[in-house]
Amino acid sequence: MAILETENVIKQFKQYDEVVTAVNRVSLKVEDGEFIAIIGSSGSGKSTFLSLCAGLDRPNAGAIKIRGNDITKMKSDELSRFRGNFTGFIYQRHNLIPQFTALENILIPTIMCNKEEFSYEEHLKKLIKSLDLGNRLHHLPSELSGGQQQRVAIARAMINRPQVLFADEPTGNLDRENADEVLALLLATKEQMGQTLVMVTHDLTIADHADKIYKMDNGKLTLFKDKRGYKRVSYEEEMQEAKADFSAE
Ligand SMILES: Nc1ncnc2c1ncn2[C@@H]1O[C@H](COP(=O)(O)OP(=O)(O)OP(=O)(O)O)[C@@H](O)[C@H]1O
Numbered sequence: 001m002a003i004l005e006t007e008n009v010i011k012q013f014k015q016y017d018e019v020v021t022a023v024n025r026v027s028l029k030v031e032d033g034e035f036i037a038i039i040g041s042s043g044s045g046k047s048t049f050l051s052l053c054a055g056l057d058r059p060n061a062g063a064i065k066i067r068g069n070d071i072t073k074m075k076s077d078e079l080s081r082f083r084g085n086f087t088g089f090i091y092q093r094h095n096l097i098p099q100f101t102a103l104e105n106i107l108i109p110t111i112m113c114n115k116e117e118f119s120y121e122e123h124l125k126k127l128i129k130s131l132d133l134g135n136r137l138h139h140l141p142s143e144l145s146g147g148q149q150q151r152v153a154i155a156r157a158m159i160n161r162p163q164v165l166f167a168d169e170p171t172g173n174l175d176r177e178n179a180d181e182v183l184a185l186l187l188a189t190k191e192q193m194g195q196t197l198v199m200v201t202h203d204l205t206i207a208d209h210a211d212k213i214y215k216m217d218n219g220k221l222t223l224f225k226d227k228r229g230y231k232r233v234s235y236e237e238e239m240q241e242a243k244a245d246f247s248a249e
């Protein structure tokens with residue numbers, strides 16, 4: 001079953017008297033448990049599309065379904081509860097609340113979470129250990145390094161054990177070693193919990209671990225590579241290949 005499905009999603013921004021189409025009729029299906037990576041140049045619409053998928057922003061047109069529920073039709077309080085229960089989001093800029101300590105930041109999503117059977121304490125301990133945050137928990141974000149801030153943001157996104165985790169450049173501020181560790185943690189939790197992972201990244205070493213890589217180009221999303229290694233660089237190339245196959249038959 002597709003856990004996330006978008007149909008002809010459009011998002012436009014008005015800048016002065018110009019209209020920017022940041023996301024242009026994007027349709028995407030992500031299966032339960034899949035890891036998909038989205039690459040593309042700066043300004044191509046990756047962050048905008050990810051926030052729409054996660055219900056952090058609303059599209060101008062199109063449908064966005066998570067577990068079959070169209071989140072574009074939800075009222076904002078219903079949407080916040082839904083997000084708290086089923087999704088996690090790692091922001092491109094970590095977005096920690098400056099007046100809260102690392103631990104308080106990590107626990108914020110548990111306020112919106114209604115999973116009665118779920119006790120987060122064991123999970124919290126594991127996250128703190130694997131993200132190596134033990135001795136920084138009572139510090140404010142301004143007292144942490146960039147990498148530590150990012151790891152706090154990752155713990156915050158994972159605290160509710162979300163079924164779908166959205167990550168916008170989660171390793172963007174980290175060096176190679178830390179980036180690889182964070183990826184290993186994301187992949188391990190994904191395995192344990194059957195989590196679905198939708199990640200924007202510039203890092204091709206990381207994207208290569210994904211089941212599928214999509215490319216965003218000027219608001220359009222195309223499949224770039226899937227795990228069988230099949231590459232589709234553009235729609236035009238795809239059509240060329242299809243024609244070649246056709247004439248070979
Ligand atoms: N709130 C906004 N108001 C106006 N324009 C916006 C807004 N957010 C994004 N845009 C525009 O939409 C386009 C896509 O931006 P977006 O942030 O999605 O790109 P991106 O692919 O994530 O880039 P980067 O790799 O630099 O993070 C850009 O032209 C940007 O200027």
Ligand SMILES: [Mg+2]
Binds near residue numbers: 046047048092168
């Ligand atoms: Mg971005």
